[in-house]
Structures are given as structure tokens and as C-alpha cells.
């Protein structure tokens with residue numbers, strides 16, 4: 114009951130006014146700053162260690178009319194770039210003191226510059242993640258990049274960030290990520306007791322609320338989930354891949370499962386669940402964060418890691434979870450997702466693992482077509 118109520122409450126918040134929670138936090142913490150984090154991954158610990166609130170600015174869902182941002186971008190870029198800019202242009206980011214973008218793709222790179230030009234009162238940061246993960250110098254490079262960001266946030270927050278501050282923040286976000294991994298493991302083992310929409314909402318609120326609050330919610334939610342005892346339905350088990358940056362509408366996620374799938378794993382909100390294990394707390398904290406990006410993070414469409422084959426990771430995931438198929442759910446015009454699809458498709462076909470490719474946009478309203486495609490796919494597997 115607790116989880117149902119909680120999910121209903123936060124689904125409404127996510128649908129109607131996700132950014133209101135930022136203004137509420139600022140009211141309770143006068144003088145404190147908020148930093149908006151564009152997907153995919155941000156080292157939020159550095160922001161938190163400065164006494165600021167890191168929040169995910171992850172587009173605007175399907176309730177926002179794009180009236181101004183279209184004129185700043187070509188028609189063939191993904192929705193999240195335009196909706197994020199629109200949020201700024203219509204004043205919805207007025208409680209946000211800074212934004213951070215990353216070198217994930219050309220549209221995100223350009224969005225950082227467009228924000229800098231259009232919002233001179235905001236601190237716009239841009240993290241250049243390494244393009245060569247195999248070089249022995251990469252960890253030094255990324256540590257220096259994090260030092261630069263730290264200096265910038267010290268100026269904004271008007272205080273020094275000590276190593277102890279950073280260690281406390283790393284410990285806190287480790288705890289949050291442990292609980293998120295637990296949530297995901299629970300859904301993988303008992304998908305009939307936790308729907309993907311519920312799993313998504315419980316994760317997404319962690320991108321808006323302070324980590325301390327989210328941890329308390331997750332602990333309570335896990336207690337409630339362990340008491341559930343739903344009957345499994347006759348559905349196929351799938352892995353969902355491709356939605357690591359722009360997020361599909363909740364109605365679409367719901368429709369995928371209702372069409373006959375149990376989603377055992379996905380890459381929604383990937384940057385907030387970015388590590389496979391805890392980041393070490395002892396030692397040089399910025400170096401630990403940099404090293405974690407290089408060596409402890411999940412495979413990702415926006416990480417250029419020549420040391421490994423992404424498609425092999427996907428195949429391993431299918432095998433380890435016991436899934437029988439893969440849904441590729443990619444944002445329209447998302448180049449990194451499209452590049453990955455070429456690799457995934459070849460690997461899945463070679464291994465004889467069925468897959469279905471679907472495209473989405475944030476502003477989608479009609480889900481019948483996607484649902485019918487998934488239903489047909491499921492039937493073809495069930496009655497093969």
C-alpha cells in the first residue's frame with residue numbers, strides 16, 4: 114500500500130510540476146544554491162559537498178508545448194534538447210542557479226553554449242569526459258577536470274569544499290546507489306511484484322529530492338515491496354536498452370509491460386545509477402570519482418570505451434537475467450543510441466536473440482502503434 118500511494122503521489126508530481134520541489138527546497142534553505150544536471154552522468158557528489166542541491170533536469174515530458182526553443186535548434190535534434198531549453202526560456206528554471214552539461218553528443222554540447230548565451234545569470238559548466246579511456250593519463254586528466262569544477266562550485270557556494278565534505282557526499286550517494294541496485298535486483302527477480310513504472314518513479318524522484326530524503330523513501334519502499342505477493346502473469350521477459358538520456362513518457366513505459374512484457378532491466382536514468390559498486394571513500398576523493406568513472410561505471414551509449422564491447426555487455430545481461438528478448442527503445446534523432454543499435458542488432462542476430470526496435474519522443478501522446486508492435490512481437494514469441 115505504501116508503494117502504491119507513494120508512486121501515485123510522485124507520478125502526479127512528475128506529470129504536473131516536477132520542478133516545484135526545487136523551489137520548495139530553496140524556501141527551506143534560504144541562500145542555498147541548486148545545480149541542474151543534464152543527463153547522462155554528473156559527479157553530483159561535488160555539488161552536494163558544496164552544500165548545494167544537484168537535481169536532474171531531464172527534459173519536460175509530454176506536457177510542455179515547445180513555442181520558443183524550436184527557433185534555436187534544427188528540426189532534426191532530439192526532443193530533450195529543445196524541451197530543456199524551453200524550460201529555461203519560459204522561466205521554469207528560475208530556481209536553478211547553475212546547469213552542468215557534458216560531452217555526450219553534439220546537441221548536448223551545443224545546448225551548453227546556447228544556455229550560456231541565453232542565461233547569463235546562471236553558472237553554466239561543461240564537463241569534458243575523456244574520449245580515450247585506455248590511456249594511463251586519463252585518470253589524471255579527469256581528476257583535473259573535477260578540480261576545475263570543484264573550484265567553480267566553491268565560488269558559487271562561497272565556501273571551500275574539503276576532502277572530508279567530498280568523502281561524506283560520496284558515502285551518501287553510495288548509499289543511495291546501493292538501494293537503487295537493490296530495487297533493480299528486486300524487479301529482476303520478482304517483476305510481478307514491481308512494475309517498471311513503479312521502479313522508474315521510485316528512481317526518478319531521486320533526481321529531484323535531496324539524496325538523504327530519497328534514501329529514506331527507498332528504505333521504506335523496499336520494506337513494502339518485500340511484503341507483496343502478486344501472481345506472475347504470462348509475459349515474456351525482456352531487457353530494455355536505449356533510453357539512457359531522453360526519457361520516454363510514463364504511459365509508454367506502462368504500455369510496454371501491459372503489451373505482454375516483464376522488463377527485467379533497463380537503462381532509464383542511467384547516470385543516477387552509474388556505478389556497479391561503491392566508490393571508495395578513503396584516499397583522494399576527486400581521484401576516486403575519476404577512477405570510478407573509468408573503471409567502476411556501467412557500459413553506456415555516451416561513454417567511449419574502446420576497452421570493451423558494449424554489445425557483449427548486452428548479451429551478458431540477457432544471459433545473466435534469463436531474459437528471452439531485447440527491446441531497443443531509442444529517442445528519435447539520438448545519434449549515440451542509433452550508433453549503438455547498429456552494434457546491438459548485429460550481435461543479437463548472431464546469437465539468435467529476438468529484438469524489437471522502437472523510437473519515442475518526449476512529446477508523444479499516442480501510444481497505440483508502439484503497443485501494437487510490442488503485442489505482435491510478444492505473440493510471435495509466445496506462439497512460435
Ligand code: SF4
Nearest residue numbers: 191218358359447448
Ligand atoms: S537524447 Fe541522445 S542526442 Fe539527445 S542529448 Fe541525449 S544523448 Fe544527445
